[in-house]
Amino acid sequence: MLFLDRNMDSLNITIVFATHDGEVVTLVCFALMNRLPRLQALAPGSMETSGRLQWEVSVATDKVMRLPSLTVDPTMVFAMILLTDIVDQVFVAKNWIFCVSGHPRVENERDVLKRFQPRSPYLRPLVDEIQDPAKPTTIVLKYLESDLLEASIQQPLNRKEIKHVLKCILQALSVMHEDGYVHTDVKLNNIFVNFEKKRDTMRFSDIQLGDLGGSYPQDSKWAKSGTPIGAPIWSSPEVLMETPWNTATDIWSFGAVVIGLLYGGDFNIFRPKDVRYGDEKYNLEVVKSQFRYFGPFPPKVREIFDDETVTSILYLMEVIPPEAMTPFRFVTERELIKEDKQFVLKIMQMDWRDRPTAKELLQDEWFRAE
Structure with a gap:
């Protein structure tokens, strides 16, 4: 079971497991800390035992071990493995439990x-919702072994795998976009x-887009007001410039995913080199990278942007003159084959109105070519 308590600076997580002995608990805790490397353990506290089992933990024992609290950054997405089986005294992970007290993302x-x-x-499907206790809202999501970033770092995907993965993601986005919902955090x-x-043929048995806690309709107050969403290096120019956004912002993020998979590893073309995440200039440096590779903005954006945003665009044109740009279209075939480059360029349009829809991309000839 996962319990989270919010305070001003952090979230305290208390992990509760049923187990045969303390040794297994230690192994489980170690595995979780490897999966979420930013977790920092507090000073070890005394173990407490209870005579009851936690929800959905099927174990032949009457012990429940309470582990010391862990402190994490409150901006993180919180995940926990629900352990439901023991095979030779080794826990088998079945689902993820999400629960953040007082936060609307879970609901x-x-x-x-x-x-x-x-x-x-x-x-990534909802498996169950814990009813007792009813608050805070706690949901159970399907457990999957890894994510594409980790998989790509371990071993870059081949072309067949890349196309298969991208079609799956486009299908998921297409369904959401049909109803006007924006995922907001495609990465x-x-x-x-x-x-x-x-x-033998395919590396992955399941591919699922997750983390829908920040998904909202494009006519919501958050979309219309240009509320910042997602991770900056995966976000669209309109999001970073805090202008109204819609389903087309997911298409830009999808394009950044395409680039990342084609190059492999932890590559992100928009990651600033000299500014760290959290710096007040970080978002500006990301927009500069977008402008440098895929700019300039076409003049017609005056139709959709207010005067303040247009002024910001003029500033970008001043600080990044044509001779300082490094257009993606000039990438050589030694780096990226022509068909891949053209597919990326079709997606990465600075004016969101020029981007294809998820449904249109699913029909693109790029997917049919070998």
Whole structure:
């Protein structure tokens, strides 16, 4: 079971497991800390035992071990493995439990998944919702072994795998976009995978887009007001410039995913080199990179941007003159084959109105070519 308590600076997580002995608890805790490397353990506290089992933990024992609290950054997405089986005294992970006290993301993810998961096998599904206790809202999501960022770092995907993965993600986005919903956080580490046991033809047995806690309709107050969403290096120019956004912002993020998979590893073309995440200039440096590779903005953006945004665009044109730009279209075939480059250029349009839809991309000839 996972319990989270919010305070001003952090979230305290208390993990509760049923187990045969303390040694197994230690192994489980170690595995979780490896999966979430930013977790920092507090000073070890005394173990407490209780005579009852936690929800859905099927174990032949009457012990429940309470582990010391852990402190994490409150901006992180919180995940926990629900352990339901023991095989030779080794826990087998079955699902993820999400629970953040007083935060709307969990309830929103539940509602969005209930709406869309029956229509797409490529969205990470809601498995259950814990009713007792009713508050805070706690949901159980399907467990998948890894995500695409981790998988790509371990071994870059081949072309067949890349195209298969991208079609799955486009199908999920197409379903959401049909109803005007924006995922808002499409990125490699939000695409979850299971691995094939026999990898003769395909590396992944399951591919599912997850983390829908920030998904909202494009006519919501958040979209209309240009509320910042997602991770900056995966976000569209309109999001970073805090202008109204819609489903087309997901298409830009999808394009960044395409680039990342084609180059492999932890590559992100928009990651600033000299500014760290959290610096007040970070978003500006990301927009500069977008402008440098895929700019300039076409003059017609005056139709959709206010005067303040237009002024910002003029500033970009001043600080990044044509001779300082490094257009993606000049990437050589030694780096990226022509068909791949053209597919990327079709997607990465600075004016969101020029981007293809997810449905249109699913029909693109790039997917049919070998």
